[in-house]
Amino acid sequence: MALPSNIDFAVRATDGLPTLLISEASKSYPKPDGIKFTYGTAGVRTKGDVLESTCFRLALISALRSKRMGGKVVGMMVTASHNPEPDNGLKAVDPRGEMLASNWEPYCTEAANALTDEELFAVLQRLIKADSINLQTPAVVVYAHDTRPSSPKLVKAIEAGLAAIGAEGRNGGLLTTPQLHYLVKAYNTQSTPDPYGEPTEEGYYKKLADAFQRAIADKPATSPLTVDCANGVGAISLQRFQKYLPASALQVRALRTSIDTAGALNNGCGADHVKTKQALPSGFEKEVAEGERLCSFDGDADRIVYYYLNGHASQKESFRLLDGDRIAALVADYISELVKRAGIADEIKIGCVQTAYANGGSTKYLSQRVPVVCTSTGVKHLHHAAESFDVGVYFEANGHGTVLFSDSAQSLIRGKISSSSPQGDSQSALSQLSNLIDLINQTVGDALSDMLLVEVVLRQRDWEPAHWDSLYTDLPNKLLKVIVPDRALFTTTDADRKLVTPDGLQQEIDKLVGKYLEGRSFVRPSGTEDCVRVYAEARIQQEMEELANKVAKLVTDAAKNA
Numbered sequence: 001m002a003l004p005s006n007i008d009f010a011v012r013a014t015d016g017l018p019t020l021l022i023s024e025a026s027k028s029y030p031k032p033d034g035i036k037f038t039y040g041t042a043g044v045r046t047k048g049d050v051l052e053s054t055c056f057r058l059a060l061i062s063a064l065r066s067k068r069m070g071g072k073v074v075g076m077m078v079t080a081s082h083n084p085e086p087d088n089g090l091k092a093v094d095p096r097g098e099m100l101a102s103n104w105e106p107y108c109t110e111a112a113n114a115l116t117d118e119e120l121f122a123v124l125q126r127l128i129k130a131d132s133i134n135l136q137t138p139a140v141v142v143y144a145h146d147t148r149p150s151s152p153k154l155v156k157a158i159e160a161g162l163a164a165i166g167a168e169g170r171n172g173g174l175l176t177t178p179q180l181h182y183l184v185k186a187y188n189t190q191s192t193p194d195p196y197g198e199p200t201e202e203g204y205y206k207k208l209a210d211a212f213q214r215a216i217a218d219k220p221a222t223s224p225l226t227v228d229c230a231n232g233v234g235a236i237s238l239q240r241f242q243k244y245l246p247a248s249a250l251q252v253r254a255l256r257t258s259i260d261t262a263g264a265l266n267n268g269c270g271a272d273h274v275k276t277k278q279a280l281p282s283g284f285e286k287e288v289a290e291g292e293r294l295c296s297f298d299g300d301a302d303r304i305v306y307y308y309l310n311g312h313a314s315q316k317e318s319f320r321l322l323d324g325d326r327i328a329a330l331v332a333d334y335i336s337e338l339v340k341r342a343g344i345a346d347e348i349k350i351g352c353v354q355t356a357y358a359n360g361g362s363t364k365y366l367s368q369r370v371p372v373v374c375t376s377t378g379v380k381h382l383h384h385a386a387e388s389f390d391v392g393v394y395f396e397a398n399g400h401g402t403v404l405f406s407d408s409a410q411s412l413i414r415g416k417i418s419s420s421s422p423q424g425d426s427q428s429a430l431s432q433l434s435n436l437i438d439l440i441n442q443t444v445g446d447a448l449s450d451m452l453l454v455e456v457v458l459r460q461r462d463w464e465p466a467h468w469d470s471l472y473t474d475l476p477n478k479l480l481k482v483i484v485p486d487r488a489l490f491t492t493t494d495a496d497r498k499l500v501t502p503d504g505l506q507q508e509i510d511k512l513v514g515k516y517l518e519g520r521s522f523v524r525p526s527g528t529e530d531c532v533r534v535y536a537e538a539r540i541q542q543e544m545e546e547l548a549n550k551v552a553k554l555v556t557d558a559a560k561n562a
């Protein structure tokens, strides 16, 4: 039968998409001129004052995502992590608490850049068709934000988008990124036989606090831990968390907790500052003592690094970083040992996932113990690769990371715990593994949960930071940013370790690298900043510096001649 002439086919195709309501609401959220948004490694990230239209539009996409996933809860997090305070950003979270599936990322980019409502609807229609989305399915989106001044306005834009498309919105309020990921998974598993946890902020604190107390057993804290909260949302979550934990279980000294001081967020503090400067947060010199255990969260508390001083604070060389690579080594060793003691080493395959930025020293150490895989930069790649192990430990050198226990590993461990047999060594190892399953936020890297994990291992082993530091020696290394006119000219393969273009540049890098003892260097375009990153390492510090500078020069020249 022919279609009645008064029915536009495009309208029929989006039957159920309330285009009139969306058009009306979108008038308050015009796309700013001349800005190109990209949904990349870390979602969309740019200046906070140009992001309202993107928040409105990505709320529409998130609602479609929820419908696509059969009405499961999905998440949206407003944050720009370690970036300066005026920046902001948006990340979408899938029902299992993981990053948005990467085949949806281009739709996010296109929706954010659509110049008119018609263009926006065309993107949504393509998505609806390509993924066979049933628009009649209800949609639920939980959203949260960090402490940035631009966040409340962006949250309003999300709410407007959700209202326009008729999706249910649940406001998580001020939360860390990993808390939002936790909430998403907790909502979606609450009526299953294996709920992840109570789907509330309080449920998150209780789950971590209970697991931590079980995991430290009766070993009280002997020395306090100093935490640099980056003047961000981690300060709030740490403070709230402490209400659920007796002080005897963990003594915490929280510093850089000024969330209301303009310009303070990530300024001279936080995990990124400490990792990139390889130095204490500014002003800490006066506040810390030799040997003291310290750690830094980043602005949205999904990343952590530890450090300590092995001499006087006034000497720069006293600073010793215990970064994501070292957390991976500490944790992979501890879990391997528990698995052996539990008598399940034949059944549980433990693996470790790193990126090319992992120090060669750590890769060598880990490879002698467990299989090690290298993936492209960005947590979603590591997370995905970690899922192929029964226990997958993944950390970026900068401190993003977690441990994943497969469903079968969890059932095996919990199934072998016997309530009747006496607590022999294998039973106590099984119980400890079970405690770790609860303690670790398996949805995404989580500074608070990772901190508790490190504290458990150090406490159980009776280790000071210096002992942890002595596991292996880092090769001297450097990470440089090179500003080029067009970073898109640089493309890579082999988990970011080799350049495909510009033509011939990789061969020149290889020639250089071959001249240095244990030399390694690679070049890739950043996914979050307008620059090309150059990484170099070598046995001898001076040679490494030379290698890094020479590769940077090759990059500058290649960009000029392209």
Ligand SMILES: CC(=O)N[C@H]1[C@@H](OP(=O)(O)O)O[C@H](CO)[C@@H](O)[C@@H]1O
Pocket: 041, 042, 081, 357, 377, 378, 379, 396, 398, 400, 525, 526, 527, 528, 529, 533
């Ligand atoms: C060398 C480096 O640290 N790169 C970071 C950085 O990515 P780039 O694509 O290198 O800009 O931000 C990502 C998101 O936070 C993080 O996953 C990654 O590790």
Ligand SMILES: [Mg+2]
Pocket: 081, 082, 298, 299, 300, 301, 302, 303
């Ligand atoms: Mg972060």
